[in-house]
Amino acid sequence: MKAIIYTEYGSPDVLHLAEVAKPAPKDNEVLIRVQATPVNFGDLLARNFKSVTPRKFSMPILFWLPARLAFGFNKPKKHILGSEFAGVVEAVGSAVTRFKPGDQVFGYRGQSMGAYAEYVCMPETGALAIKPINMSYEEAAAVPYGALMALGLLRKANLQRGQKVLINGASGGIGSAAVQLAKYYGAEVTGVCGTPRLGFVKALGADKVIDYTKEDFTRDGEAYDLIVDILGKSSFSHCKKSLKPGGIYLLASFKMKHLVQMLWTKFAGSRKVICAMVSEKAGDLEFIKELIEAGKYKVIIDKDYPLDQAAEAHRYSEAGQKHGSVVMTLA
Numbered sequence: 151m152k153a154i155i156y157t158e159y160g161s162p163d164v165l166h167l168a169e170v171a172k173p174a175p176k177d178n179e180v181l182i183r184v185q186a187t188p189v190n191f192g193d194l195l196a197r198n199f200k201s202v203t204p205r206k207f208s209m210p211i212l213f214w215l216p217a218r219l220a221f222g223f224n225k226p227k228k229h230i231l232g233s234e235f236a237g238v239v240e241a242v243g244s245a246v247t248r249f250k251p252g253d254q255v256f257g258y259r260g261q262s263m264g265a266y267a268e269y270v271c272m273p274e275t276g277a278l279a280i281k282p283i284n285m286s287y288e289e290a291a292a293v294p295y296g297a298l299m300a301l302g303l304l305r306k307a308n309l310q311r312g313q314k315v316l317i318n319g320a321s322g323g324i325g326s327a328a329v330q331l332a333k334y335y336g337a338e339v340t341g342v343c344g345t346p347r348l349g350f351v352k353a354l355g356a357d358k359v360i361d362y363t364k365e366d367f368t369r370d371g372e373a374y375d376l377i378v379d380i381l382g383k384s385s386f387s388h389c390k391k392s393l394k395p396g397g398i399y400l401l402a403s404f405k406m407k408h409l410v411q412m413l414w415t416k417f418a419g420s421r422k423v424i425c426a427m428v429s430e431k432a433g434d435l436e437f438i439k440e441l442i443e444a445g446k447y448k449v450i451i452d453k454d455y456p457l458d459q460a461a462e463a464h465r466y467s468e469a470g471q472k473h474g475s476v477v478m479t480l481a
């Protein structure tokens with residue numbers, strides 16, 4: 151089968167089309183012919199992991215070496231990127247009961263990756279579900295990572311109807327999902343993002359948008375029940391005054407100091423810090439599918455590339471002008 155492979159870390163130019171062995175499903179697995187796969191944060195990170203120094207790493211320094219070893223210290227251990235996809239079930243293993251050939255599905259492979267390819271195998275109990283009927287393959291492929299991570303994050307905050315939420319990093323994979331899910335849970339949502347994506351975040355349903363290049367949300371006098379910081383670009387000390395008593399500062403990316411703050415605020419003060427680690431839950435994708443079919447969750451595609459232009463798709467994703475998902479399609 152055809153796949154986009156990379157055998158060394160580096161710029162988008164390390165990605166190239168190659169012929170590789172087609173996977174065969176085990177008894178409990180589903181073989182899927184991929185129709186679309188997006189470019190997400192994890193793909194960009196894994197493609198150039200060598201450039202991620204302990205300082206640039208978005209998690210505690212103690213996790214850096216294990217992560218670097220897991221990805222491959224000097225060269226990538228896994229040669230096919232792509233954690234999300236949508237496609238058609240081509241064959242199923244003998245023990246599979248949930249899916250059959252011909253089913254249109256979407257799914258998330260996490261760090262196993264491998265979706266920049268014509269075929270992937272997934273365990274039927276993995277993060278795999280029937281594709282929402284009202285979405286194209288391109289749209290459905292761009293759902294799982296952001297939606298699953300955002301759902302897991304928001305659960306940690308036990309969000310209530312009517313609460314005020316600010317998402318710092320509202321235009322990215324996780325943030326754009328968090329905006330929509332927080333709206334679904336009945337919150338009043340402010341999204342913080344860069345200038346080119348203000349309209350995109352508004353179109354996702356945010357009640358208010360703030361451009362972080364022009365305005366510091368911690369200085370406008372507003373107070374929130376929940377501040378979600380996706381990249382950990384703000385700080386608890388600055389955000390404290392923007393949190394109501396009992397408010398939560400929830401971090402998707404965090405360092406050791408945030409873990410200490412989490413421990414400290416567990417016992418002292420009314421405002422809490424939560425550093426959240428999320429792992430995908432298979433059933434959550436079914437829930438997201440229902441939201442999509444009920445018109446409560448959407449994806450906005452910015453650009454669509456054929457898979458053999460993966461390098462171009464990565465270049466565009468990193469250029470800073472995208473306003474929506476960048477997806478690659480297979481003929």
Ligand SMILES: NC(=O)c1ccc[n+]([C@@H]2O[C@H](COP(=O)([O-])OP(=O)(O)OC[C@H]3O[C@@H](n4cnc5c(N)ncnc54)[C@H](OP(=O)(O)O)[C@@H]3O)[C@@H](O)[C@H]2O)c1
Pocket residue numbers: 190191192208209299318319320321322323324325342343344345347362380381383401402403426427428429
């Ligand atoms: N905790 C977990 O379990 C977990 C799981 C997966 C990922 N993560 C973490 O989540 C992060 C990736 O999230 P993602 O996939 O949503 O990334 P992404 O798609 O690259 O989005 C990044 C977001 O951050 C915004 N941003 C960039 N600079 C900013 C600044 N100075 N101030 C405020 N916002 C800024 C971007 O805004 P513009 O693009 O508009 O400039 C964009 O909205 C990584 O750090 C990763 O480690 C955590």
